[in-house]
Amino acid sequence: MLSMQNISKVYRAGLVETHALREFSLEVAEGEFISVTGPSGSGKTTFLNIAGLLESFTSGRYELDGRDVSALSDTESSKVRNEKIGFVFQSFNLIPDLNLFDNVDVPLRYRGFNSAERKRRIEKVLETVGLASRMKHLPSQLSGGQQQRVAIARALAGEPRFLLADEPTGNLDSHMALSVMELISEINQSGTTIIMVTHDPALAEMASRNVHILDGRVSNGHEQPQLAKVATA
Amino acid sequence: MFSYYLKLGWLSIRRNPLLSALMVAAIAVGIGASMTIITVNYVMSGNPIPQKSDQLYYVQLDSWDPIDHDNEGFEPPDQMTYLDAMALMKAGKAYRQIASNRSSLVLEPQGEGERPFSVTSRNTWADFFPMFDLPFLHGSGWDDSADNNLDKVVVLSKEINERVFGGENSVGRSLRLNGMDFQVVGVVDKYLPVPRFYDVTTGAFDEPAEVYIPFNIGVEYEFSRNGNTSCWKAPDGDGFEAFLNSECVWIQFWAELRNDEEKQDYMAFLNAYTQQQKEMGRFPRPLNNRLSNVMEWMEIEEVVEDDAQVMLGLSLLFLVVCLLNTIGLLLAKFLGKSGDISLRRALGASRGSLFVQHMIESGMIGLAGGVLGIGLTWLGLRGIKMLFGEFVENLVGLDWVMILTAIGLAIVSALLAGLYPTWRACRIAPASQLKIQ
Numbered sequence: 301m302l303s304m305q306n307i308s309k310v311y312r313a314g315l316v317e318t319h320a321l322r323e324f325s326l327e328v329a330e331g332e333f334i335s336v337t338g339p340s341g342s343g344k345t346t347f348l349n350i351a352g353l354l355e356s357f358t359s360g361r362y363e364l365d366g367r368d369v370s371a372l373s374d375t376e377s378s379k380v381r382n383e384k385i386g387f388v389f390q391s392f393n394l395i396p397d398l399n400l401f402d403n404v405d406v407p408l409r410y411r412g413f414n415s416a417e418r419k420r421r422i423e424k425v426l427e428t429v430g431l432a433s434r435m436k437h438l439p440s441q442l443s444g445g446q447q448q449r450v451a452i453a454r455a456l457a458g459e460p461r462f463l464l465a466d467e468p469t470g471n472l473d474s475h476m477a478l479s480v481m482e483l484i485s486e487i488n489q490s491g492t493t494i495i496m497v498t499h500d501p502a503l504a505e506m507a508s509r510n511v512h513i514l515d516g517r518v519s520n521g522h523e524q525p526q527l528a529k530v531a532t533a
Numbered sequence: 534m535f536s537y538y539l540k541l542g543w544l545s546i547r548r549n550p551l552l553s554a555l556m557v558a559a560i561a562v563g564i565g566a567s568m569t570i571i572t573v574n575y576v577m578s579g580n581p582i583p584q585k586s587d588q589l590y591y592v593q594l595d596s597w598d599p600i601d602h603d604n605e606g607f608e609p610p611d612q613m614t615y616l617d618a619m620a621l622m623k624a625g626k627a628y629r630q631i632a633s634n635r636s637s638l639v640l641e642p643q644g645e646g647e648r649p650f651s652v653t654s655r656n657t658w659a660d661f662f663p664m665f666d667l668p669f670l671h672g673s674g675w676d677d678s679a680d681n682n683l684d685k686v687v688v689l690s691k692e693i694n695e696r697v698f699g700g701e702n703s704v705g706r707s708l709r710l711n712g713m714d715f716q717v718v719g720v721v722d723k724y725l726p727v728p729r730f731y732d733v734t735t736g737a738f739d740e741p742a743e744v745y746i747p748f749n750i751g752v753e754y755e756f757s758r759n760g761n762t763s764c765w766k767a768p769d770g771d772g773f774e775a776f777l778n779s780e781c782v783w784i785q786f787w788a789e790l791r792n793d794e795e796k797q798d799y800m801a802f803l804n805a806y807t808q809q810q811k812e813m814g815r816f817p818r819p820l821n822n823r824l825s826n827v828m829e830w831m832e833i834e835e836v837v838e839d840d841a842q843v844m845l846g847l848s849l850l851f852l853v854v855c856l857l858n859t860i861g862l863l864l865a866k867f868l869g870k871s872g873d874i875s876l877r878r879a880l881g882a883s884r885g886s887l888f889v890q891h892m893i894e895s896g897m898i899g900l901a902g903g904v905l906g907i908g909l910t911w912l913g914l915r916g917i918k919m920l921f922g923e924f925v926e927n928l929v930g931l932d933w934v935m936i937l938t939a940i941g942l943a944i945v946s947a948l949l950a951g952l953y954p955t956w957r958a959c960r961i962a963p964a965s966q967l968k969i970q
Contacts, residue, residue, distance in 0.1 A: 354879055354963040375883045381963075382881020393876050397544050409537055410881040454880070 301493060302328035302351065302462070307360035309346050309516075320346040321357070322516040328495065330461070333488040335507035336497045343516040344497045345466055351495060352385050352464045353377045365461070382410050386455030386492075388484075390467035392447045394439040394454075400426060401435040404454045411458055425453040429483060445476030452483060456492075463487060465496040469503060481506055534886070535893070542894035546901075549866055553898065556862045560902025560943055560950075563855030565909025568939045570848040572914060572931060574841055575938075577738070578831070581726035582666065585789075586827035589664065590796065592621065592630075592786040593823035594807060596816050598765035609821050610763065611734055611834065612782035615752070617810075622658065626802045627788035628795060629664045633657035634784050635735055636751055637759040638744065641709040642697050652693060653759065654710075655732075655742035656751035662688070662719075664789050665731055670694070672704035672719035679718075680747050687715035688745040694720045708744075711756060715746065728836045730827050732785050735760045737836045758783055780815075788824070800824055852942075856950045863898075863954035867891060871961045878963030891955040892948060899947020903940040907931070910939060 309321040320343045328334055338344050349355040350362065353369060362369050364380065372380065394403050401422055408418045426432045429449035431442075439447050448468060455463055465484065469477035481503055488494045488508075496507060504510050512519040546553040580586050594617050595609035613621075618632035636654040655661070662674030671694075675686040687708055694703050703717045728737035750756075755773050760783060768779035790796045803822045810816045825833055867874075874887060882890075911931055 352879070375885065378878070378881050378883040381879065387879050393872070395873060395876070397548060406877065407880040409534065410877075410883075410886060458881075 301330040301365060302326070302495075303361075303363040304351070305361040307347075307350060307362060308358045309343070309350065309355070310358045319516055321350070324360070324513075324517060326511060326518060328493060330493055331488070331491055332509060333485070333494045333507045334496070335504035335510045336495060336513060337499070337501070337504050337510060338513035338519070342513045344513050346516075347513060348464050348466050348495065348497050352387060352462075353381050378410070382407055383458060384461050386458065386460035386463045388448070388451050388455050388463065388465040388468045390470040392439070392444075392451045392471070394447055394450055396439055399436050399438055400431060400442075400450050400453075403439065403450060404435075404457050407454065407458050421457050421459075422453075425457045426450075428456065429453045443476070444472050445479055448472060448476070448480050449483065452480070452487070456487065461493060463492050463494045465494065467497055467499065469498070469500070477503070534889075538890045538893040539897070541890055542897045545866075545870065545894050546897065549869070552862060552866050556859050556866070556898050557901045557905060559855045559858045559862065560899055560947055561905035561909055563852035563946065564903055564906025564939055564943045565913055567845075567848040567852040568906060568910040568935065568942070569913030569917065570841075570845050571938070572910060572935050573917065574845050575935060576727055576930065577836060577841060579727060580828060581728055581730045582827060584666065588789055588791055589827050590788050590790055590799075590824040591827075591830040592788055592803065593825070594803065594816075595818050595821040595823075596780060596782070596810070597818060599817035607818060607821065609823055610782045612761065612763070613784045613786045614780055614782055615777045615784060617806075618784040618786050620806065621786060621788075621803075624802065624806070627799055628791055629660040629789035630787065631658040631661045631664060632748055632784045632786050633661060633732065634748070634751070634758055635732060635742070635760045636746075636756040638710045638746075638756060639712075640693070640697070640744070641712075643707075643709070652710075652743040653740070654751070654756070655745045656748045656756065657745060658748055660789070661731075661745065664787065665726075667724050668722040670720045670722040671702040672717070674745070675718050675747065680749055683749055683753055684747065685713055685715045685750060686718045686747065688719040688721060689717060690721050690741065690743045691723055693743045710744065710746070711754065713754070721745075728831060730831060731787065732760070733831070733834045733836055734785065737831075737834070752777070790824070796824060852946065856946050859898075859947065859950040860953055863895060863951055864957060867954045867958040868961075870958070874958055874961045875963055878961070884959040887959050888955055891958055892951055895947045895951025895955065896944050898951075899944040900940065902947060903943025906943055907936055907939050910935075 304324060304326045307321055307324040308319065311318040311320060324343070324347065336344050336347065346355065350357050353372070357370070364384065369377065369380065395406070398406075404422045404425060405418055408421060413421070422435070423432060426435050429452055431446060431449055431453065434442070434446075439450065442450065463484070468484065469480050472480060484494060484496065485506060494507075496503075498504050582589065592613065593609040593611065594613055596614055596617060597610045613632070622630060622632055634656050636656055637651050638654045639649050640652045641649045658680050659675050659677050661667070667674070670691055674688055675684065678684070679686050687710065689697070689703065689708070694700060697703070697708065698706065703720060706717050707714045708717055709715070724741055726741070729739060729741055730737070762781055762783040764779060764781035766780055768775040768781065788799060790799050800822065803824075804820060807816050807820055807822055877887060914931060
């Protein structure tokens with residue numbers, strides 16, 4: 301489903317080159333829940349950005365659903381992001397002056413759904429995350445955990461095949477983090493492929509597989525299946 | 534999506550009210566300044582009698598000096614001699630024709646204690662009123678016999694009728710002008726052609742006449758001429774009679790010609806007349822007669838003066854300066870929204886859709902600037918009136934065309950100003966701001 305072969309990403313600032321990813325390779329099968337760990341600056345977020353078509357890469361080959369995405373135009377990659385990928389960010393990234401309904405509505409607008417279809421999907425996903433009764437509230441009227449739930453609802457509204465989560469619980473206390481992780485696990489169990497970057501080993505263990513990145517490469521010793529954890533989740 | 538973008542634009546404007554207000558104000562000031570001057574130019578260059586401006590022709594006969602002292606390219610004089618005007622009137626070859634000039638007369642009111650005052654008079658012919666579509670409040674113009682019989686008849690403007698007769702129907706009553714009694718035959722309703730096309734030689738934007746009397750009366754009683762008189766050679770002798778027979782030009786001559794055939798026939802008549810005069814030793818220049826319709830005549834006479842056009846250019850430059858300020862403010866505003874833009878890119882917005890979104894927001898700012906600019910334009914026009922007095926009253930009106938022009942200009946200006954900031958905003962990478970929000 302997701303196949304990265306020898307992906308490299310080099311940031312250039314004048315004569316200075318920074319290698320964020322080096323010959324990075326990874327295969328992700330449909331329905332997997334992968335946690336990505338590694339120290340700060342190891343390339344986790346760069347990997348996630350490239351996986352989500354938010355950034356280009358310098359060399360290598362990346363196929364998503366069997367399609368080489370390296371040569372997609374801006375419009376095409378926007379369409380792929382909109383239709384196949386959902387994003388959950390550490391800082392929620394909700395638009396502060398839009399209520400919950402309108403925040404979840406954002407990706408659906410770009411999808412071109414009619415208003416009835418958008419309304420149906422928004423109500424459904426807000427119901428899923430337990431916030432249907434607060435859809436007219438502004439993000440500032442919610443707790444951090446609730447805001448992250450809205451962000452998850454926004455990511456799910458387009459029924460993506462991938463959910464890319466960058467430290468989704470990084471700004472939450474442990475109680476809220478657990479609640480959000482339970483939600484993410486439920487989403488995975490419903491068939492959505494999830495790639496989650498985290499610093500927290502405990503959260504990483506909730507994934508079916510952990511990929512550890514070190515100096516821009518997959519650290520072989522740390523890529524290991526954790527199916528038993530998933531089974532018990 | 535258009536309504537969605539409108540909603541986003543409104544939210545964005547509301548999110549930074551001070552910055553938005555500055556942009557609206559910058560556009561409004563530019564629009565206000567430029568529209569003030571554009572409005573004046575627009576009124577100056579308007580068609581004062583659109584229903585028949587292509588049937589009314591100003592007649593120029595080139596009776597002028599064979600030596601081009603002023604190096605004006607041998608243009609025919611912009612007025613006509615008495616000899617020629619009377620010859621053309623007598624020939625009567627046009628559907629309608631009039632000779633006219635302006636005088637200043639003394640009006641003596643009948644009421645006790647009322648003091649005499651001066652009025653401007655248009656000395657003309659019976660055809661003046663139907664030719665130029667003057668609207669009548671009471672009565673009508675005089676007929677041809679009054680022209681020929683030297684009847685002392687007068688048509689009053691609405692203002693003079695109100696001042697002298699209290700606005701009553703004064704037809705049939707007597708009015709004393711320059712010590713002679715005239716009979717009122719008509720009262721003209723409000724008549725303010727802008728420009729005052731029938732006589733631009735005495736100021737295209739001056740008030741219309743206050744009274745109208747037969748041209749021949751003005752000549753018969755040697756009423757003072759209150760207009761331009763130009764002579765390329767001195768009259769042969771002294772006195773008014775010598776002046777009338779001179780080559781001095783002081784009369785405006787108009788002909789109403791209903792179609793091209795009539796125009797061609799009339800030009801042929803003018804040329805034949807000129808040839809005849811040449812044989813008599815007049816018209817020393819080569820044949821160069823002109824028939825100019827109303828708008829052509831306004832162009833020839835440069836009714837919209839050069840300095841007005843320079844002012845127009847300067848005001849548009851000022852608008853450009855305001856737009857440059859707006860570009861800076863929009864750039865600050867749009868780049869300040871980089872987190873929002875980055876997020877929308879991540880959620881599937883293409884550069885194209887973000888471009889449309891931000892151009893619509895620019896257009897909304899332009900619309901608000903245009904509305905405020907109309908208010909400033911109104912103030913600007915009031916300022917011009919206060920500065921230059923009542924005689925520019927006719928130039929400082931703001932009609933629907935100019936209001937819509939102001940709105941359109943503001944929106945187009947804002948869209949142009951928004952192009953670069955929008956382009957920059959659309960270049961924001963989707964991933965650049967998501968981690969730091």
